[in-house]
Amino acid sequence: MATGAGAGMAVREPNTGKLVIEGKLVxxxxxxxxxxxxALEPSSLSVAEGExxxxxxxxxxxxxxxxxLICGLVEASEGRVVIDGRDQSNMPVHQRDIGLVFQHYALFPHLTVAENIAFPLKMRGRPSAEIAGRVASTLDMVHLGHLAGRFPRELSGGQQQRVALARCFVYQPSIILMDEPLGALDKKLREHMQIEIKRLHRESGATIVYVTHDQEEALAMSDRICLMNHAKIEQLGTPREIYERPRTAFAADFIGISNIFRGSWDGNGALDTPHGRFALPRGAHCQSKDAALVIRPENLHLGERDGNAVSGRVSEIVYAGSETRVIAALGDGSPLVLRLGPDDPVPAIDQAIVAGWARDKAVLVA
Ligand SMILES: Nc1ncnc2c1ncn2[C@@H]1O[C@H](COP(=O)(O)OP(=O)(O)OP(=O)(O)O)[C@@H](O)[C@H]1O
Ligand SMILES: [Mg+2]
Structure with a gap:
């Protein structure tokens, strides 16, 4: 096996099988x-610098x-982690150039905000003048300068989380791993902190690997999403690629809202389903006969389109300010979700409706 010199480092991308040469983190x-x-099937992935x-x-x-496995807290059963072209297998955790932020950020209760942030620099034996300067600039970055002298118990949850982020960013690791760092916060604070983390990312230029099980958070924050299921990489791509071109019914269902019709592909341009025979997008192809058609709510309209139609009865209307969603029950009781345009008439509860979609707006998946 190669020793991990920079040149020739290559992994196959999970979706395409394409060889990717190099990356900040391979x-x-x-x-x-x-x-x-x-816990993890053998997986390969390349993360670009600053991604x-x-x-x-x-x-x-x-x-x-x-x-x-990336940070070395757990030993791999197989495979390797390469950072900047160097195999990390025999590299102890504290010598890897990696910062960690976890969901349950353990701040030191007996240290002030400034002392908490200074801690990793002290551990690394940095001179005190440098520590003072870096702590001050990092406090500014997370907008906590005015709270430098407080103790963790005197802070709100969001402020504590910002201290935890600062304590990681302060020593400028080039890779930062975050495991559900916002999991303990309420929705409003989460959204605020998402923006803060994106700003810190931009300003620091760090490469970030971020864990969440919140799909909206993933769509809003990521350059790319690595979708995982059953210990495997299910799909890897930009938020737009995964949302618009899910490769499996799991991906379509996990990210965003989908209407999914399972059925049998005729090997040509149609899918036979319990709800009818549907015209597939032009050129659609599937590995197997068992396939599913995915239609996003925004692509589903009242009335037939391209011969595609399903009928149901309206069970719920959800007005959400910028959009109105209609939920209907199909013949077998399964739900159908469609998003009305601003000028569409709003149907009544219990009204029978027919909904359809342009064939090219659907996606055929395995
Ligand atoms: N130390 C361990 N011993 C045995 N099994 C483990 C251990 N750690 C994790 N696992 C198992 O490995 C699988 C993956 O766990 P992992 O913690 O990576 O999941 P996760 O995606 O982070 O989930 P969550 O969203 O709940 O945090 C699970 O089935 C888990 O039970
Ligand atoms: Mg976890």
């Missing part, structure tokens, strides 16, 4: 087993395991 065939449990990559997936899909 993961090659990295896997982890605990006895009979596979914001999000690991997104349901509970138990292997997100934390992948982070722990």
């Amino acid at each position: 993961i090659e065939g990295l896997g982890k087993r605990y006895g009979a449990t596979t 914001f990559l999000t690991l997104l997936g349901p509970s138990g899909s292997g997100k934390t395991t992948l982070l722990q």
Whole structure:
């Protein structure tokens, strides 16, 4: 096996099988087993310098395991982690150029905000003048200068989380791993902190691997999303690619709202489903006969389109300010979600409706 010199570092992208040469952080065939449990199937991935990559997936899909393997807190069963062209296998955790922020950020209760932030620099034996300067500028970055002398118990949850972020960014690691750092915060604060983290990312230029199981958070924050399921990488791509071109029904269902019709592909331009025979997008192709058609609510309209139509009965109307969603029950009781345009008439509860979609607005998935 190669020793990890920069040149020739290559991994195959999970979706395309395309060879990717180099990256700030390269993961090659990295896997982890605990006895009979596979926490991570051998996985390969390349993260570019300065990229914001999000690991997104349901509970138990292997997100934390992948982070722990990257930083060396857990030993891999196979494969390797390469940072800046150097194999990290024999590199102890504290010598890797990696910062960590976890969900349960343990601030030191007996240290002030400024002392908490200074701590990692002290541990690294930095001169006190440098420490003072860096702590001050990092306090500014997270807008906490006025609270430097307070103790953690005197801060709100969001302020404490900002101290935790500052304590990581202060020593300028070139890679930062964050495991659900906003999990403990309420929705409003979460959204505020998402913007803060994106700003810190921009200002620091750090490469960030961020874990969440919140798909909206992943869509809003990431350069690319690595969608995980059952200890495997399910799909890797930009938020737009994954939203508009999901490769599996799981991906379509996990990210955004989808109407999914399972059925049998005729090998040509149609899918036979219990709800009818539907025209597929032009050129659509699937590996197997068993396939599913995904239609996003914004692509579903009242009335037939391109011969595609399903009928149902309106069960709920959700007015959400900028949009109105209609939820209807299909013949078998399964839900159908469509988003009305601003000028569309709003149907009544219990009204029978027909909804359709332009064939090219649907996606055929495995
Ligand atoms: N130390 C361990 N011993 C045995 N099994 C483990 C260990 N750590 C993780 N696992 C198992 O590995 C799988 C992946 O766990 P992991 O913590 O990576 O999931 P996750 O995606 O981070 O989930 P969550 O969203 O709940 O945090 C799970 O089935 C888990 O039970
Ligand atoms: Mg986890």
